[in-house]
Amino acid sequence: MGNEQIRELPAAPTAPGGSGGGGGAWAPGAVHRLLLARTDAFWDFLTGRPVSLYATSVLRIGYGLLYLGFLLREFPHRDEIWGPGSPWTPALAAQLFDQTGWYSFLILSDSRAYFELCYALALVTSTLFMLGWRTRVTSVVFAAVVASFHARAIFMTDGGDNLLLLMAFYLALTACGRRWSLDARRARIKSARADGTPTTRARSLVPQDLRAARTTLATVVHNCGVFVIAAQVCFLYGSAGLYKVQGSLWDDGTALHYVLNLDLFQPWPALSHAMDRYPLAMAVVGYLTVLTQVAFPFVLFGRLKYPVLGVLLGMHVAIAVVLGLPLFSATMIVADAVFLPDRFYTFLPHLVRRSASRCNVPTPGQGATLGSVPQQGAHPDGREEYRPVSRPATDHAGPPPSGPTAAQ
Structure with missing residues (x-):
């Protein structure tokens, strides 16, 4: 639900005999072509590849x-x-x-x-x-x-x-x-083993068509499942915010005061009482909570969703600690992860390596490139096989060894 975007759709056809902003009516054929183009684009997005x-x-x-x-x-x-x-x-x-x-x-x-x-x-x-x-x-x-x-x-x-x-x-x-x-x-091990074996042409196109149909069906079901998960979270936040708007306690900013004084939700009574001493801050937090929940479904397609997700993360952590609802908070935090793009998760290992290198902590594959770590092989007689390892552009360790050293 992040880096997967629908391809650019064709521009709307202009009215015959005038510009697109004129008041003329569209031709039925132009409207039909526009609808077909948008339908094809959405179908390609739905069946092209699995998202998230x-x-x-x-x-x-x-x-x-x-x-x-x-x-x-x-x-x-x-x-x-x-x-x-x-x-x-x-x-x-x-x-x-x-x-x-x-x-x-x-x-x-x-x-x-x-x-x-x-x-x-x-x-x-x-x-x-x-x-x-x-x-x-x-x-x-x-x-x-x-x-x-x-x-x-x-x-x-x-x-x-x-x-x-x-x-x-x-x-x-x-x-x-x-x-x-x-x-x-x-799957990676199976693919690596299959790379070294010669491929044979299928005798019939029926198995290939069945595999393609199975892949398309799995992609469609997966994408629909992801969209349903995202819609469920949006409905949950939106309905929670709208229900809060209807309440008089959230309207006057005193809702958190009563929540902090419930004995059932006081795992740390001293912490709840300390927070209740600042009514103005609690009122601001209450208004921010309602605004964030109501606005959440409308900020998902822009960069504003990242600070909103940060606010929701802080809110759930506070609920887990102050109100003693860790399972509920953890469930909501995990659900929010569906809105982060895949490029965010692929960047996490590089961020870990970078942080580890700054702290002088060795990590597996630290000298390799950002891709997969090359496999190590061995000769049948037990001698170690030399396989060159590509280095990133920022590695200034010097040229690779040559001569007898490199042949060992």
Whole structure:
């Protein structure tokens, strides 16, 4: 949702016999050609290549890690929340499912062994989803796990759990395992091995057409999934800001005063009371919060979105620390990552290398170029094979060695 932009569309046709700003009517053929050009441009954008591959990978890693941490944190209390010892028994949950349409595989049996097996499955699935192993399958299993645990204890969830559930379903539609995953590593190894083998021409065009159709379908589904994720976050922020505008407490700037004095949201009472001593600053923060949330959907296609995302990041960090809602804040922060362009994520490794070089900390591949690190090979007899390593233009280490030294 950042560096992928629709190609430039053709200019609007001018009215016959005058300039484009005149009052003449367009010819039906010109309007038809314009609509076809815009439709073709949008279709090319939708089917050309998958967008935001790094952003969806960040969402996969973030939500997999969050849910894994959530399950580990609630491990001592798992029986009281989801297990057979829960006050909300499987029979009550089944009655609720008949009314709401929800379903959970946790109610298939009230056996303790079955529940422990399901909990172990949830831990393993979250780990594999975070690492990106067989993502096409693990993403679907992860969505089923999140939905089952969410439905089993639906009265103990909050806004963060609801958003994580939605994102788990959306990510199952995306190709979130093509970057920063075990699948991507396996694909690179397979591609490197295939480079050295001669290619054979296919006997029939049918397999090629099927592969092309499969690739196009996967691209369309992935792009639609990314757009749905972005629309969901925009709707969430916009509706939250509009609901705040309707409230009188947000209108007069006293909403944060009452929030800071709620005992349920005071993990650090001294910090809440210290912040409440500055009513003017809290009123400014409240107005800035409402303005940022309402304006968020309208600033996504310009550079103004970056300071807005920074303000939202600070707001969620404050909610996590001051109000004691770390899971909700982390879920929102990970969701905001979908609006950062892929060039931002590809620049991060270079930024890490640059910071490490300034601190004299060695990093893997520090002397290589900005591309992939060349593989090291070896002779069959055990002697190390020499492979030249290209150096960046800023490397002034001197010319490469020549003569017998270079041949070793």
